[in-house]
Amino acid sequence: MIFHKIIRNIVIIYSKNIIIYNLMTKFGNNIIIIRKFVIINVDINLYQFMQQANQLNSSQQHIFSHLTQAPPDQIFGIMNAYKADTSDKKIDLGVGAYRTDEEKPYVFDVVKKIEQEIINDNTLNKEYLPIEGLPDFNKGCQMLLFGKDNPLIESGRIVTAQCLGGTGALRVGFDFVKRHLVGDVYVSNPTWSNHNQILDRTGLNQVNYPYYDPNTKGFNCSATLDCLSQAKQGSIVLLHVCAHNPTGVDPTETEWLQIADVCKARNLIPFFDCAYQGFASGCIEKDAFAVRKFAELGFQMIVAYSFSKNMGLYNERVGALHIVTPNKEISAIVLSNLKIVIRTLYSCPPAIGGRIASRILCNEKYFKEWIEELNTVTGRIIRMRTLLKNELDKLNVQGNWDHITKQTGFFTFTGLTPEQCDKLTQEHHIYLLRSGRMSMAGITSKNVSQLAEAIKIVVQNECDILLNN
Amino acid sequence: MQKLQLLQNQFNPTSDDIFFHIVQAPPDPIFGIANAYKADTSSTKIDLGVGAYRTDEEKPYVFEIIKKLEKEIVNDPTLNKEYLPIEGLADFNKGCQKLMFGQNSPLIASGQIVTAQCLGGTGALRVGFEFVKRHIPGDVYVSKPTWSNHNQVIERAGLNQFEYPYFEPKTKGFNCAGTIECLSQARMGSIVLLHVCAHNPTGVDPTEAEWLQIADVCKKRRLVPFFDCAYQGFASGCIEKDVFAVRKFAELGFQMIVAQSFSKNMGLYNERVGAIHIVTSNKDISARVLSNLKIVIRTICSNPPAIGARIAAKILTDEKNFNAWVEELKTVTGRIIKMRTLLKQELDNLKVPGNWDHITRQTGFFTFTGLTPEQCDLLTKQYHVYLLRSGRMSMAGITSKNVRYLAESIKAVVQNK
Numbered sequence: 001m002i003f004h005k006i007i008r009n010i011v012i013i014y015s016k017n018i019i020i021y022n023l024m025t026k027f028g029n030n031i032i033i034i035r036k037f038v039i040i041n042v043d044i045n046l047y048q049f050m051q052q053a054n055q056l057n058s059s060q061q062h063i064f065s066h067l068t069q070a071p072p073d074q075i076f077g078i079m080n081a082y083k084a085d086t087s088d089k090k091i092d093l094g095v096g097a098y099r100t101d102e103e104k105p106y107v108f109d110v111v112k113k114i115e116q117e118i119i120n121d122n123t124l125n126k127e128y129l130p131i132e133g134l135p136d137f138n139k140g141c142q143m144l145l146f147g148k149d150n151p152l153i154e155s156g157r158i159v160t161a162q163c164l165g166g167t168g169a170l171r172v173g174f175d176f177v178k179r180h181l182v183g184d185v186y187v188s189n190p191t192w193s194n195h196n197q198i199l200d201r202t203g204l205n206q207v208n209y210p211y212y213d214p215n216t217k218g219f220n221c222s223a224t225l226d227c228l229s230q231a232k233q234g235s236i237v238l239l240h241v242c243a244h245n246p247t248g249v250d251p252t253e254t255e256w257l258q259i260a261d262v263c264k265a266r267n268l269i270p271f272f273d274c275a276y277q278g279f280a281s282g283c284i285e286k287d288a289f290a291v292r293k294f295a296e297l298g299f300q301m302i303v304a305y306s307f308s309k310n311m312g313l314y315n316e317r318v319g320a321l322h323i324v325t326p327n328k329e330i331s332a333i334v335l336s337n338l339k340i341v342i343r344t345l346y347s348c349p350p351a352i353g354g355r356i357a358s359r360i361l362c363n364e365k366y367f368k369e370w371i372e373e374l375n376t377v378t379g380r381i382i383r384m385r386t387l388l389k390n391e392l393d394k395l396n397v398q399g400n401w402d403h404i405t406k407q408t409g410f411f412t413f414t415g416l417t418p419e420q421c422d423k424l425t426q427e428h429h430i431y432l433l434r435s436g437r438m439s440m441a442g443i444t445s446k447n448v449s450q451l452a453e454a455i456k457i458v459v460q461n462e463c464d465i466l467l468n469n
Numbered sequence: 470m471q472k473l474q475l476l477q478n479q480f481n482p483t484s485d486d487i488f489f490h491i492v493q494a495p496p497d498p499i500f501g502i503a504n505a506y507k508a509d510t511s512s513t514k515i516d517l518g519v520g521a522y523r524t525d526e527e528k529p530y531v532f533e534i535i536k537k538l539e540k541e542i543v544n545d546p547t548l549n550k551e552y553l554p555i556e557g558l559a560d561f562n563k564g565c566q567k568l569m570f571g572q573n574s575p576l577i578a579s580g581q582i583v584t585a586q587c588l589g590g591t592g593a594l595r596v597g598f599e600f601v602k603r604h605i606p607g608d609v610y611v612s613k614p615t616w617s618n619h620n621q622v623i624e625r626a627g628l629n630q631f632e633y634p635y636f637e638p639k640t641k642g643f644n645c646a647g648t649i650e651c652l653s654q655a656r657m658g659s660i661v662l663l664h665v666c667a668h669n670p671t672g673v674d675p676t677e678a679e680w681l682q683i684a685d686v687c688k689k690r691r692l693v694p695f696f697d698c699a700y701q702g703f704a705s706g707c708i709e710k711d712v713f714a715v716r717k718f719a720e721l722g723f724q725m726i727v728a729q730s731f732s733k734n735m736g737l738y739n740e741r742v743g744a745i746h747i748v749t750s751n752k753d754i755s756a757r758v759l760s761n762l763k764i765v766i767r768t769i770c771s772n773p774p775a776i777g778a779r780i781a782a783k784i785l786t787d788e789k790n791f792n793a794w795v796e797e798l799k800t801v802t803g804r805i806i807k808m809r810t811l812l813k814q815e816l817d818n819l820k821v822p823g824n825w826d827h828i829t830r831q832t833g834f835f836t837f838t839g840l841t842p843e844q845c846d847l848l849t850k851q852y853h854v855y856l857l858r859s860g861r862m863s864m865a866g867i868t869s870k871n872v873r874y875l876a877e878s879i880k881a882v883v884q885n886k
Contacts, residue, residue, distance in 0.1 A: 167771035346588035351739035
């Protein structure tokens, strides 16, 4: 065979682990594949090298042609599917955003009030915030999470920066970890899907610890402790402060002490994610127990905090990152480096959300109003849990549904299989995650019986199938 | 070696030491100067540091149209706080495309532009470079000099950078020959970071003919243009003219990336409003690019903040609002241009040694004065005039009241050899 010329090297990437490399040429009018290379277990550097090789060999016209379609975000994907569904019976139990009993999004009244104040405040302008955000906001966040009179605050041992919601705080925190600390990051199995992605993008290694026990539908304490006690010294442990996402199960206070013990013993660095303060027990102090206890025990640690849910500020992207250090000299050093992490991501945070939150946190009257509204919101979710359990009991739905009321926060890990979830969605227009995670905030007094009936049907089908086999 | 050090410190038995090895990082060159200015108690202090517009009364300025639209938005009962899509508001994105590429650009209709709302210019740059690192990695060529944060962002995104000799100190102009030569030796597939107009910090831009030469070398070496557009409207005073480079490259069929900021030209600084555009060859590729871009964004901030983009969208998609905005922008850019003329006149009046033509020749927010770091230090310490040590001076901080004092101070430090 005479090879005229190599016209194109095409790298077809099936997944990060397998690359099939086709060396093609033109023979007469035909294009033939003369060599096929299969490379398995490709690491990310080789993947990128291949992409670059592909880029160099193709004309400018094809610089993006090697990209493959990335899967839609698990959670936003479901939201979009729900939006596109034209059925009038559809129920949205996908994304963790609060809905009223009329299935409407909810803006806190105190937030609306403060927003008006801010808009009409002529002393405010649009000048860049400091890189680390509004000082009032940062101070208020510290007091809310660590406690108003926590000595750590006075002693300057908490470095705080205003961030872009929970995700923003996690990314800033993990970029800081990647740059300045060494270690694997231990994440709960399961955890919020975006945790794994963020860790992957910051280039950190992740290891699972077996958090959830499907048999008890509760927290697997012994297995978690066992796993962490074998972690390499200096590893980072990602812990959910309360209302674990997606399972809704949290360690008890005693179990938190056991976790603290193993962290001390192995010099593990706690990295807390707090997105639901107020939603677990209904009490903001109680919900912060783990962070306050670990702080009291002298840990240096990192905490990512979100106001998306508990102030309903979702789209204004309001959150904070806290780093607890041994003293204020080290705090200054840590802050100087944290600022570069932020400066190179987006320079400085958006103002309005931070201003609103700051006024709530620093003004006693607004704070009380906020707490009252928050209690209404969390109260409704807790009521929906009870309602759903009652309905499931009334209908004699197969299985034990105690976990519906035992679990806390926005979500319930129902225990439904992916196939059952698919059926719920495709046949009953009920949208939830395939992991079985259901957002209780989307349940209302009007749709709860419909939901219970649909659950009965999909669970029943499974049982019938089992019985008939 | 550093990693080994980190490991040793982290594995120290006392938990007290996990941050012990971290070294104080230098303050940001630009924010650092803003802070120093704030702390200065002198009554003659002048802030020519950060590129934020000031009125002739030295006050920050919020566009009237912005104030009006903000009130509309906050009083709109149909709006809520639900998460925006990962890629931001659709209206905003469409409006950005039109402003950048032209109302009737065929690229918009053909779906060749992938756009995502980002956190100001910095946010767009970081998203763009993270995307580059992940999907089209290569060396990045940056102008020498460039905005200080460019180098940092590129470094944090894990990309290699090289400099092309952009500024010619002798002429205080654009070094076209040097730039072309450097880029013609770049590895194929490299990325070139280009300032669309009102180059920061030098204020000198390529002419239209020079842009065509740059386009040529990019075609030859298959370089990927990555445009940074933070000052549309500030260079010539005309928003269409200022984006000549982007529109020309688009017309020439380039696939490229554009980072767009509304911090300055809409005065939306602290609401973090910007966009990233990726120009592809067709809408099928666009869909794949968008799906990957969304993961980059999802893992940085999940989705962008709402209010800034809502305001910008109302400006970009409503003719009346748009016209009102363009008029206010002309006032703002007009004042800066007036200050250039005024400063030059004062320097001429005082017969300050040296050639100061570049003050009026350069465009945008900044002038690269040509002052040495030592002269800048003196200006700051003795005369309380704050600027960057590179000699970059923000013209937006000059006023009819402080321009004479500024000229006198410059005269003093220049003669202080």
